Amino acid sequence: MKIKKSIEKIPGGMMLVPLFIGALVHTFWAGAGEYFGSFTNGLMTGTVPILAVWFFCMGASIDVRATGTVLRKSGTLVLTKIAVAWVVAMIASSFLPEGGIQTGFFAGLSILALVSAMDMTNGGLYASIMQQYGSKEEAGAFVLMSLESGPLVTMLILGSTGLAVFEPQAFVGAVLPFLVGFLLGNLDLEFREFFGKATHTLIPFFGFALGSTINLGVILQTGLLGILLGVAVIIITGIPLILADKFIGGGNGTAGLAASSTAGAAVANPVIVANMKPEFLPAAQSATALVAACVIVTSILVPILTAYWAKYQNKNGKAKISGSGELPLQEAKA
Template sequence: MEMQLKQGSSSIPFFKTMQKVPAGMMLIPLILGVLINTFAPDALRIGGFTQALFKDGALALIGLLIFATGAQITGSHSGKAAAATTGVVLLCKTLIPAAIAVMLGLIFGLEGFWGVSILALLAIMGNSNGALWLAFAGEYGDERDTGAYVASAFDDGPFLAMIFLGASGLGQIPFLALVAAIVPFALGLIVGAVDREWTRVLDSVPSITIPFMSFAVGTGISLGTVLTGGLQGLFLGVGVVVFTGGLTYLGYRFLLRRGSKSGIGFAAGTTAGNAVAVPMAVAVADPRFLPFVESAAAQTATAVLVTAILAPIVASWVLKRSGGLTVHDPVSSAM
């Protein structure tokens, strides 16, 4: 009976529908949360498990996601990584853009410019969609490229944003708050290194937690903020693909000397779905960022959608022009 239930067809294929939408596992629950917060803001404030999971559960779910991310770095993917490729992706996609965002913060202040806060810039520029990278690199690249998934895993979560904000003086991040952000990641590193079985178990954590986390984040955002922040998020998403993807492309071409395969670098020009939770996590550590959380989360959500659609298109176009749009054959490469 139980086996039949597991293998039976869905009456309404919610899950498959969400998967067909770019970044749908994050965007659809987020939008539902926004709608409930806008039209029935007290519906989930009834206490008990309901409020704990659907209204107040974002931080706990973020912590679980960070723990799982740490376990992936020391798990199966990292064994394939070429250090040079991973370093170039991390440098070009995350570290340089985050450093530029901090420089802009020192010039314009925390509120940023054109309605885009420095918090939004760091969340959007500093997190990359590891799943999209892994899928694209797995099809058109080789083990050096798929192994660079480690870079995407490393920049997931709020602690890099906290480090940049704290080191620059833009954020007053208490030491214990920084430690609290890193502890789940560090424990995940240890668990993944000691027991690879846990790494395999934790592989499914993002697909489980991201929809619930996104819904909880959405319950703190109003529909008006989404509508007003959508245009900025659109431009930021395009900017992520062009700027961070372009930087990674240049790194592939001139540092790694990958020739016709350099276009793979544009696939790094994305924003991770869990980046939508970074503004809230940073504001918990430094309440001065609280006024920017709502707009930053809305802009980040838009950028996630834009980059998920645009980055693989641009990467494929560049690969095609350079003659590198060939599917990787692991069997022939092993021979």
């Protein structure tokens, strides 16, 4: 049976399919973890420790050596993405309550959802698109995008806008596993290869654990809103990214549009942040559902839009499409 291949045909499938299974279990049998106890309960409730290990392995997989072009391109895209999310948070804080909107069509929309959906790019999706429609240097720009993974950037944005106050040790605790992994991976190549292999393996596990905290009723309630938010992410982050790529990164905007997605790992951020700051707990579940919808919507639309943009640029003599053949559009990593 080609189960893995079938799952990978779904955008972000290795993250979202286990998440949906976990949500099914939680919706129809919320006490399953407690009933079975032991390791089963640990797997269903272990979002934070699983993510801690994944974050460590992610750090170990990143090579500190990179060309100036790669650093310039990736730095431009990463900083632009974060800056846009910060501006959105500042604007949204003037009219959105801390716990999010509770009633009406926009029920579930919160600052936590907006920041989590916009501050992280799907690096694997970006790399696969740029291997086909960009240069090797542009594809390699996903290196710094890995630094966005995890709750640190979300915490920094919420903290810098005054929406939340995090103790200094909370920031250190959020990034320490990543830094330790990064250090070991660059001190010893064998460590990088050893731990780097686990980055993909752990994705289904924290997807399932995260899903085990979600009631599917919330996802149904955020259905159309989730789709609209996904489109909004592409528009709101995509336009500044295209401009930054053209005028700072030295590209033609293709890389910027390819970076306008939501990372699969962003689905975990609302719950992690809410565990650190309980005032976000009322918004966490709806925010998780909305971010999951954004992952799916952006994973489908961003490759299509980028392809049209690249062909338009090529037609006008502003770009040259490179690459060899069609690549799968699912995430290479969360």
